[in-house]
Amino acid sequence: MGIISNPPSLLNIIDFMKKKGAIIEIVLAIVSLSSVLILILIVVFVFNEALPALLFLGPRLILGGKWAPYYEEYGALPLILGSLLVVLGSALIAVPLGVLSAIFLTEYLPRSLGEPLRSIIELLGTIPSIIYGFLGMIFIAPVISNLFEVPLGKTALTGSIVLSIMIVPTIVSISSEVIASVPKEYKMAALALGATKWQCIKSVILPTAMPGIFASILLALGRAIGETIAVLMVCGCVPIIPSPPWNYLSPVHTLTSAIALDMGEVAIGSLHYHVLFGLGVILMLITFTVNTIADILLKKAPRSVIRV
Amino acid sequence: MKKYRFLEKFIFISLSLPVTALILCFLWILVSIGVEGVKSLSWKFLITSVMDGGIFESIVGTLYMLGGAVTIATPIGVATAVYLAEYAKGGKIARIIIQAIHNIAGIPSIIFGLFGYTFFCTFLGFGISLLSGWLTLACMILPIIVSGSYEAISMVPLSFKKAAIALGASKLRVIRDVVIPTAAPGIATSIILGISRVAGETAAILFTSCVYLTNGLPSNPLQPVMTLTYNLFGMLVATPRDSLGDAFAMALVLLMIVIVLNTFAYFMRIYYRRRWNI
Numbered sequence A: 001m002g003i004i005s006n007p008p009s010l011l012n013i014i015d016f017m018k019k020k021g022a023i024i025e026i027v028l029a030i031v032s033l034s035s036v037l038i039l040i041l042i043v044v045f046v047f048n049e050a051l052p053a054l055l056f057l058g059p060r061l062i063l064g065g066k067w068a069p070y071y072e073e074y075g076a077l078p079l080i081l082g083s084l085l086v087v088l089g090s091a092l093i094a095v096p097l098g099v100l101s102a103i104f105l106t107e108y109l110p111r112s113l114g115e116p117l118r119s120i121i122e123l124l125g126t127i128p129s130i131i132y133g134f135l136g137m138i139f140i141a142p143v144i145s146n147l148f149e150v151p152l153g154k155t156a157l158t159g160s161i162v163l164s165i166m167i168v169p170t171i172v173s174i175s176s177e178v179i180a181s182v183p184k185e186y187k188m189a190a191l192a193l194g195a196t197k198w199q200c201i202k203s204v205i206l207p208t209a210m211p212g213i214f215a216s217i218l219l220a221l222g223r224a225i226g227e228t229i230a231v232l233m234v235c236g237c238v239p240i241i242p243s244p245p246w247n248y249l250s251p252v253h254t255l256t257s258a259i260a261l262d263m264g265e266v267a268i269g270s271l272h273y274h275v276l277f278g279l280g281v282i283l284m285l286i287t288f289t290v291n292t293i294a295d296i297l298l299k300k301a302p303r304s305v306i307r308v
Numbered sequence B: 001m002k003k004y005r006f007l008e009k010f011i012f013i014s015l016s017l018p019v020t021a022l023i024l025c026f027l028w029i030l031v032s033i034g035v036e037g038v039k040s041l042s043w044k045f046l047i048t049s050v051m052d053g054g055i056f057e058s059i060v061g062t063l064y065m066l067g068g069a070v071t072i073a074t075p076i077g078v079a080t081a082v083y084l085a086e087y088a089k090g091g092k093i094a095r096i097i098i099q100a101i102h103n104i105a106g107i108p109s110i111i112f113g114l115f116g117y118t119f120f121c122t123f124l125g126f127g128i129s130l131l132s133g134w135l136t137l138a139c140m141i142l143p144i145i146v147s148g149s150y151e152a153i154s155m156v157p158l159s160f161k162k163a164a165i166a167l168g169a170s171k172l173r174v175i176r177d178v179v180i181p182t183a184a185p186g187i188a189t190s191i192i193l194g195i196s197r198v199a200g201e202t203a204a205i206l207f208t209s210c211v212y213l214t215n216g217l218p219s220n221p222l223q224p225v226m227t228l229t230y231n232l233f234g235m236l237v238a239t240p241r242d243s244l245g246d247a248f249a250m251a252l253v254l255l256m257i258v259i260v261l262n263t264f265a266y267f268m269r270i271y272y273r274r275r276w277n278i
Helices: A008-057 A077-108 A111-126 A129-148 A156-180 A184-192 A197-226 A229-234 A255-263 A271-299 B002-040 B043-047 B056-087 B092-106 B109-123 B130-154 B158-166 B171-199 B228-238 B244-275
Strands: none
Touching (some): A008 B092, A008 B171, A077 A111, A077 A197, A077 A255, A111 A156, A111 B002, A129 A156, A184 A197, A197 A255, A197 B002, A229 B228, A255 B109, A271 B092, B043 B056, B043 B244, B056 B130, B109 B130, B130 B171, B228 B244
16 A cells, blocks of 8 residues: 555546547547548538429429420430440440459469569559540541441440440459459369369359359449540540440530530529430439449458458 | 351350450540651650740649658558458458448549549638649548458568567567568559559549649648649540640640659559569
């Protein structure tokens, strides 16, 4: 008793440190919640500006078949179909390319070779979209023009080709992570039963990795729908519904390029201005749905792939 | 048996084709822009004013843009990562924040443009300015910095932290003197990736902070700016193309910036993973 007694001053220091720690934690929590705030602000402000158009046009905004803002025709159907056409086309090219690449990189190449090659493919995804648009305009459009005899060569097909290269890295990157995360025991069991490498991949690895591969495809599609500049430069920006609707050699206009092109010259507060935000809301709903499904699927991956 | 061996070989070869195609595609992009770009690229082109056919203002404008956006996003992003990794581990708040970050990461850049226009330019009254661009892009790269920093911070070995705690360090000190310095290369990598994203961005700054043909550089953050991407976009879309050489040179500068930054980030990540044997 009394030999080791905390002097009050030390107690005060510990008390102070505890309080300081608590304050810092609260400050960090508040700063971290700013991302929640940003998300809320984005949704509220874009939706708020879209509201007049949504109220005035109602379902006509989505179902209207004619987009001619200067004649006050605000039907976004041609734009939505244009976006879907280009995105589906790009998926048809990018999915086989990306998934097969991911299988090859993770299962057939040693890690020391597969990793660097994967990084080069990932570099494709970091090249700015303006450069893709530029290359598409200068090199791909003339080829399309000559091959199929369409003037200018700015078509849905051109857009799909350019876009597919832009989204392939997303598929390769996430798919190969998912494929690599399939437990080794599964593979060994299959090989021990006498399966060949391809049989093992086909009937063990791919089925296990399938939800994750689907997720990677969806994430790539989400990115494709939101892509603006490259699509604007190579798709021709003609707001018509192609006839027949799957005619890839027709020029198309998309949701994103309509926003980008018109925003610069629109009168603030006009119906046209609000309609552009309405297009933004449609775009956000599509990407949100696609990304949410992808998130749910990714959680089903064998070992949860690290993604924050 | 022979049939299988043949089949395996066939599959190996056909699976190698997509990878080869993608690598060739990357090389083609490099070569096609490189060859044409080098022809019209010169020091004079880089340091001549836009008014006289150069791209000086665009280069400085891009540097201004990425400097500001990263300065705003880094403290918020790193603080969020520290909070998620060290304080709120798996709690309810952490889950909400992670969900929000996910959703922000999925928003297309053109939507950031719309948001920046209504919120920063109009609602907060910053107008079409460098400041609006900084804030818009800071929101856009926040997820990149948070997820990169989070990964780096969670890789710091527990033994490091335990050693510091055993020496009597408070939690704050452990974070400040052990966790952040150890995670610094990983945090820096995420910042570099953010810079590269800003440097190549067009859609989000199209109507929040750019004008075509500026009168010199912005003298304060409330003035509009011109960037490489916007300059190239204007050259290709707004004006009839008379001289593609300049466009190629500009595309080459842009491509070099992005590829150098990303390659640097790649090697940093490799170094980092080796260090922790992951």
